[in-house]
Amino acid sequence: MSIPGLSSIPGLGQAPATATFAPTFVTSATVVHELQANSEWRFEVAFGTSIEVKLLSGTAEIFGTELAEKHTYTFRGTKAAIFTWHGCRIEVSGPCEEYVAEDTPMIPYVNTHFALERLRDEAKEKGAEGPKVLVVGPNNAGKTSLIKMLAAYAIKMGRQPMVINTDSREGMLSVPGSLTATPFSSIIDVEQGWGSSPTSGPSPVPVKLPLCYYYGLPSPEDNTSMFKQVLTRLALAAASRLTADPAVKETGMIIDTPGAMAQGKEGYDLISHIVREFSVNVIIIIGSERLYSEMNRRFASGTTNTLPITVVKLDKSGGCVDRDETYLRHCQEAAIKEYFFGDPRRTLSPHTQNVSFDEATIYRIREPNKTDTSFLPGGEADAIFSTSQIYDKSDPSPEMLHCVFAIMHATLRDSQETIRDASVMGFVYVAGVDEKKRVIKVLAPLNTRISDRPMVWGSWPEMSGSLI
Numbered sequence: 334m335s336i337p338g339l340s341s342i343p344g345l346g347q348a349p350a351t352a353t354f355a356p357t358f359v360t361s362a363t364v365v366h367e368l369q370a371n372s373e374w375r376f377e378v379a380f381g382t383s384i385e386v387k388l389l390s391g392t393a394e395i396f397g398t399e400l401a402e403k404h405t406y407t408f409r410g411t412k413a414a415i416f417t418w419h420g421c422r423i424e425v426s427g428p429c430e431e432y433v434a435e436d437t438p439m440i441p442y443v444n445t446h447f448a449l450e451r452l453r454d455e456a457k458e459k460g461a462e463g464p465k466v467l468v469v470g471p472n473n474a475g476k477t478s479l480i481k482m483l484a485a486y487a488i489k490m491g492r493q494p495m496v497i498n499t500d501s502r503e504g505m506l507s508v509p510g511s512l513t514a515t516p517f518s519s520i521i522d523v524e525q526g527w528g529s530s531p532t533s534g535p536s537p538v539p540v541k542l543p544l545c546y547y548y549g550l551p552s553p554e555d556n557t558s559m560f561k562q563v564l565t566r567l568a569l570a571a572a573s574r575l576t577a578d579p580a581v582k583e584t585g586m587i588i589d590t591p592g593a594m595a596q597g598k599e600g601y602d603l604i605s606h607i608v609r610e611f612s613v614n615v616i617i618i619i620g621s622e623r624l625y626s627e628m629n630r631r632f633a634s635g636t637t638n639t640l641p642i643t644v645v646k647l648d649k650s651g652g653c654v655d656r657d658e659t660y661l662r663h664c665q666e667a668a669i670k671e672y673f674f675g676d677p678r679r680t681l682s683p684h685t686q687n688v689s690f691d692e693a694t695i696y697r698i699r700e701p702n703k704t705d706t707s708f709l710p711g712g713e714a715d716a717i718f719s720t721s722q723i724y725d726k727s728d729p730s731p732e733m734l735h736c737v738f739a740i741m742h743a744t745l746r747d748s749q750e751t752i753r754d755a756s757v758m759g760f761v762y763v764a765g766v767d768e769k770k771r772v773i774k775v776l777a778p779l780n781t782r783i784s785d786r787p788m789v790w791g792s793w794p795e796m797s798g799s800l801i
């Protein structure tokens with residue numbers, strides 16, 4: 334088996350080298366780093382600043398995606414690492430926190446990729462579906478980074494992995510609050526995290542087409558029943574996309590999860606729900622012994638569609654960084670800005686539309702687990718959050734200013750269940766609410782009529798100020 338850049342990884346199966354950390358420091362001058370084989374340069378770039386990185390010689394990758402020699406990459410508001418299997422020289426200019434590490438879990442990670450490749454080859458021979466891989470672990474354990482790596486290595490082998498995001502706190506190729514399934518047939522854009530989805534205008538890296546559903550709340554606990562229903566819809570859409578495309582079918586899926594699922598009975602029950610709905614047959618636990626033991630107990634002797642479930646434990650990378658609320662808020666706002674205005678390489682011009690109060694149909698997502706119903710007499714709390722009431726219909730109000738609404742692929746006559754189960758057509762941003770003229774001014778990526786569609790308003794994404 335010959336894979337460009339991967340065929341001769343030295344030291345497969347050997348114990349990783351011990352750590353040699355240089356102290357973290359900040360620099361803004363141009364510097365050249367000489368990285369030894371099997372080491373990585375870890376860096377953090379603050380929001381509002383940028384650095385430029387060029388691979389001068391050798392080979393290097395960011396979460397599995399190989400860097401092109403002599404190409405200048407620009408990173409903004411990023412925490413990541415450049416890893417090299419064979420050694421390389423990189424040139425860096427701009428301010429960042431950085432250090433070089435030799436102790437990385439890359440060998441077990443790449444061995445996991447090869448194990449998945451064997452399952453994909455077997456699936457291809459039998460005309461069956463490739464592995465459905467679920468990655469679980471606490472917050473900041475490196476789940477998304479591992480998934481990027483596994484997807485990038487699969488793409489490099491000519492495969493087409495379908496990557497599923499069930500973490501509504503961070504969007505993947507979409508606005509936060511959404512849950513997506515995206516088949517990847519081309520390279521991941523390392524400067525942008527995952528890349529860009531189709532808006533308008535050309536893109537240097539081919540755009541990806543996510544199947545997008547809207548949950549609109551930051552954590553699965555905020556409305557567990559709605560979260561499960563949206564997951565079920567996503568699983569159905571992903572399964573039919575998988576069967577429609579032989580290349581995606583034989584590669585299978587890789588599913589990212591929120592860290593909140595890694596603890597407590599409710600979290601474990603949600604994992605069981607995903608295993609069932611997506612027919613998961615490989616579970617990777619990263620960075621938690623306790624979760625590994627629980628997953629082994631629940632699934633190690635189980636089967637999905639007659640296939641045994643394999644439970645695998647991987648170590649967390651020492652490079653994983655904790656991201657505080659402020660950082661996540663910056664990431665969220667950057668994702669929303671990018672959706673409407675593009676990025677420095679590709680600016681977009683959103684359209685402004687005025688929608689009259691009488692024409693707007695807005696549904697606010699209910700948050701039963703956040704609402705205090707303890708003051709209500711027995712039975713009334715249950716009635717308030719009856720299953721048929723997913724949303725509250727809301728009249729336009731100044732409270733909606735700076736909020737993001739999901740425009741659903743549904744009609745105004747559809748039931749709340751149908752709207753919840755519909756895919757997302759796009760998002761709009763409320764730029765103004767004029768109570769005198771009774772109009773809301775919204776920004777939309779395209780000039781499509783939106784007043785004949787239901788708009789869904791959740792508490793996530795949450796904007797702290799004006800986008801314009």
Ligand SMILES: Nc1ncnc2c1ncn2[C@@H]1O[C@H](COP(=O)(O)OP(=O)(O)OP(=O)(O)O)[C@@H](O)[C@H]1O
Binds near residue numbers: 376414478652
């Ligand atoms: N080897 C590494 N070197 C430097 N930074 C890294 C490395 N691995 C991961 N990171 C960074 O650490 C942070 C946490 O990693 P990641 O997002 O993969 O974790 P996660 O488990 O998906 O987190 P969450 O569940 O909270 O979304 C990210 O900013 C990521 O880019």
